[in-house]
Amino acid sequence: MTGKRTFTTLCCLLVFRLITAAQVQLPVYPDSLFSTYYQQRATHFKTLPKTAGDIIFLGNSITDGAEWSELFGDCRIKNRGISGDISAGVIARLPEVADRKPEKIFLLIGVNDLSRNTSPDSVVKNIMLISNYLHEKTPATKVYVQSILPVNKIYNKFGTHTGKSTQINEVNQALQTAADKSHYTFINIHDAFCGVDGLLNPELTNDGLHLKGEGYLLWKHLLYPYVFDLGMKPSLMPLPQSLKWQSGLFPFYSCSSVIAGKGLVNEANVVEELLKVNGAYSIDHDSSAHKPYIELKLTKIKVPQHAEEAYRLQVSENHVTITANTAHGIFNGIQTLRQLLRDNVMLDACDITDWPAFSWRGYMVDVGRNYQSVEQLKQQIDIMALYKLNVFHFHVTEDIAWRLAIKQYPELTKPENMLRDKGQFYSVDDIKELQRFCRERHIEFVPEIDMPGHSGAFKLAFHVDMQSDSAMRILKDIIREVCETYRPAYLHIGGDEVKISNAAFLPEICRTVEQYGVKAIGWSPGGNVSANTIRQLWMKEGTVNKKIKYIDSRHMYLNHMDPLESVTTLFYRMIGDVPTGNDSVLGGEICLWNDRAVNRQEDLLTMNPVYPAILTFAERSWQGGGRPGWTAAIPSGDTSAFDNFKAFENRLLDQKQQHFKTLPFPYRKQQNLVWKFYGPYSNGGNQEARFKPELDSLVKDSVSFTAVGGTLILRHWWYPLVNGLITNPKENTTWYAFTKIWSDTDGYKNCWIGFNNLSRSYATDTADPGTWDGRGSAVWVNGNLVKAPDLKFAGRKGNLESPLIDEDYEYRDPVKINLKKGWNTVLIKLPVGGFTAKDSNNPVKWMFTFLPF
Known part of the structure; x- marks a missing residue:
């Protein structure tokens, strides 16, 4: 981290300027300004292969000192820290970073600048320049600027650094204020590293500036939701009946002690396996106050109903306690514990009291028609257990x-x-x-x-x-x-x-x-x-x-x-x-x-x-x-109901990210896709008939209603038992749906598109070649017709003994749609003839799916 003072303050002050046409111009520095180690690392970075979806950690020796890909268990993460680097050094090597078009960049820089008496204002301007340049050159990259970490003089080392607490706080406050206008997300990691005196916690460092292993584990815990696009707190599912987050962290990484009451051998074994997976080589049963422990205890807890499955889970800085009326309740509490432990490092302090609304929560599989191996059945039972389902039919x-x-x-x-x-x-x-x-x-x-x-x-x-x-x-x-x-x-x-x-x-x-x-x-x-x-x-x-x-x-x-x-x-x-x-x-x-x-x-x-x-x-x-x-519709007009769905969907997708990386999980976020519907237009039985929204790209007709989602069902095949979007659907009508989608860059994007999601229990006919369905449905992106997929068995008569191959969007290759940078228009045509099915295997389900990702 400590470089020679040949890096002048002037170099740092040159860098913040914008040229005409709102283009960001970086200053050019002579190579002589940078250390030998800097040159070694920077030239090494240039020779490494370009890979898609990289997550780059950019900074000085504090970043350089971590094995990030191992820490997070993700080979996409690349370490681009250089010991001794300052903000000018990051700027000098920024074009190479931007040229990789990474998915995310995590930047931590500035303490070396301050040690050279560079003003806080200049450090902030340099960081804003870095972010603005990245936004211009690689707009799809998410940039995260981390606060400068605290320092501590306690070890009498790095005196020019450890005396800069005031300046560090000034930089951090300014970075937080400038985040929105400079196109980055600010992450305050500073406060979590502070002791009671506001300085770097001595237990996390041995020199007052750099971090020990425990410090990097804390850093991982703080960055984990940003690296993996998760909620700031663990997204528990099912949501507990009572959940109170509290201050403090339980160091699961250093826990090797489980205290279990009588009759809880099975449950204790489950917790012990969690500890072993996390690196505990031996498990003891000591509840000494000097080390963290987990306690499982049967006791009386009072809840409104189904007390046999209720539990209370309390997490503090030195212990975790799960209490329940039965072993089943203890087991349920352990499943919540597993979800709290999303990074395998620390648990956020909390107090949870929980119980189910229904005593029978089941999942049935038909293995008579299609055999499943015991192994695959166990996979599903394990998922049931994690989410507290309790009946396997x-x-x-x-x-x-x-x-x-x-x-x-x-x-x-x-x-x-x-x-x-x-x-x-x-x-x-x-x-x-x-x-x-x-x-x-x-x-x-x-x-x-x-x-x-x-x-x-x-x-x-x-x-x-x-x-x-x-x-x-x-x-x-x-x-x-x-x-x-x-x-x-x-x-x-x-x-x-x-x-x-x-x-x-x-x-x-x-x-x-x-x-x-x-x-x-x-x-x-x-x-x-x-x-x-x-x-x-x-x-x-x-x-x-x-x-x-x-x-x-x-x-x-x-x-x-x-x-x-x-x-x-x-x-x-x-x-x-x-x-x-x-x-x-x-x-x-x-x-x-x-x-x-x-x-x-x-x-x-x-x-x-x-x-x-x-x-x-x-x-x-x-x-x-x-x-x-x-x-089958998201009630977007009901604010409370829609907000509940959005919050749930965010937790659902967090769970997908956490627990289903290698398992099939055909679901993607749909809450942000808002459609305007135009119609109904009477087509007189001619499903090819064209109407104003199709003929006029500006869609000047009045909007009939709006709806939200990736799959929109106008009329369900079980109407009126199941409600779709249209209150009183009419035969021989055509509707249109219109939306706009944003793209950070020009290019092709994956998209789920479909118009008749086939039941896996009907011998439904496959759509004819070159068509989406049998109704003449169509989709345009920016006015360009999107071609229907070439199905392997297009036009095939339905047969229960003929397996589905690529008939539906969720199990075929996604459609590639060509988007321009900025806003893009999407128009969906939805004609229908009669609602009477030609036979029981081909019910009319008037619907479409359009979901870019």
Whole structure:
């Protein structure tokens, strides 16, 4: 950091000037002004390869001293610190930095300038010049200017630096004030490094100027949200019922002590694994006040409802305490702890008291139609646990295949009795492993044997109808084996979508299940299950009998949902039409029914919005609330409802960044896209007819309404049960949607574009070659028509045995749209003919998706 005084104050004062045409001109310095080490580093930087998406840390020895890419675990981060550098040195090498067009630049410079008695005002002007130059040369680059760190004379070193506290404060205040007009984001890291006396904390340095390892960990914690575009505080999901942020940080990096009460071995092991991942080589059980520790403790905490899952989490500077009424509550608190620990370094002090609104918060997978490996199922269960879902519903038998091994009847799982994924099934060991995996995560494992419907595989194996007397004897054997082998608390018996020819069938099945001490669940609407069977709603409106217990899954089938729509729908959903659970409405389940065959099991998670939906449903089922009715639209006209969605979406995307970097997560921010809608124009059945918005680039017609989002549904195929944007949609009409999008640079940008998001449960026809859909929809960017994608199987007749490949935007390559620097116009044409579907596999869902990223 300390260079020779050949760097003159004059050099620093020359630099702040703008020339004509608002272009920023940098001064030229002779190479002799810079040290040998500076030349070594600067020339080395020039020879390094250019890479896309770089995050550059620019500064002096304090920056130079860190292994940034290792610290953040991100190879995009490049260290461009040079020991001894001053602001003039940064300016001299700035063109090389700008030429790389990095994604972000983090600048920390100035203390060496001050040590040479350069005025604070000159330092600030130099930094403003740096930022203005970067803004001009690489406008898409985000520039972050960090405050100069505090110093301390305690070690009697670097006297010309450590006596500049007043000047440092003056520079920092001026940098904060100048941020907006100079195109940078100011980050105050100074205060966090101060001790009680306002000087650099002696524990973070050994010379009063430079940082020790602990100092760099603190720095990482402070910059983490800026590096990864996260909220300033950890974005917890589901949002706790009571959350109070407090001052102070808990040093998780130096914690190796877990104190756990009796009966919390499993939960203590979870915390110990977190510590080990973070570098703790051995775990002790000492709560000494001289070192940080984590305590898990069973005690009485009072909450309004569902106390068995409630917890309190308190984080202070020297300890973390999780208290709860049960081990399940402790486990829930640990999941919140995991989310607080987003940088694996420190925890922000806080006080959280939390409990769920609903006791049943489930996720169902259909493995009968499409087999999933135990490994992939565990992946989904792990995500469920992190977000506090507590029921894993395992639909394991279907017409296509029976995938549950039954020792007494091995013919059920023979390949010749399966129509898809032949020979793939779950052994006793597989099921017990899934049960164990769920149990460790306090998730209820609920198997489903669908009876008497969806039983084609059963009939193929035994050549008898399920409702026959002979089949009943077989089913009783199967129920006995399942109940005695796995001892589930619940067994789902299906009971839907079948003509009941034997009125005694379902009551007898329910009695058989219940004689083993197992609670029966059946679909509703369905057959004549017994009165004490839990109903799982899948279609009918509302609950019809307060004496019966219900689980709500209506309009929560992920296989029918567009990814962006799924988050909107589930976020605003009022589960069971009540804000919180009660004795009748236990809660809800989202369901994955992928009727259509897939090429590979991963497609189930790519083609369906599984993870965005799990997180959204976890939020709603834990928090409660929601809005009456079912909607696919963001209610942007309701300020409070829209603000709630925006805050939630920001947290959702933070979670995506944190936990889904290697997992499919088909969702992107849509809150900032505002559309003006023009219409309706009567097209008289001619969907190619053109109207004013298409003919006049200025779009002079009056705006009919505005809407927000990336996916906009004018009329849902389940209208009027599900509300779209148009209150009273008319056949043979055309609408137009118009918006403007900003681009920092000229060039091509990725964009999701689609007009008919196909259900994964219908045998829907693929759009004809050269078209977006069958309605004549179109999109123009800056007046230029955007070509529809060349689909591999364009014009193909729908077939459930023909896997989807590239039919929808979320699992095909994004469209490249050509944008100019500044504002760009987007016009969408949305004609429709009749609303009557040509068949059940091709419902009319009048919609579009347009979302640049």
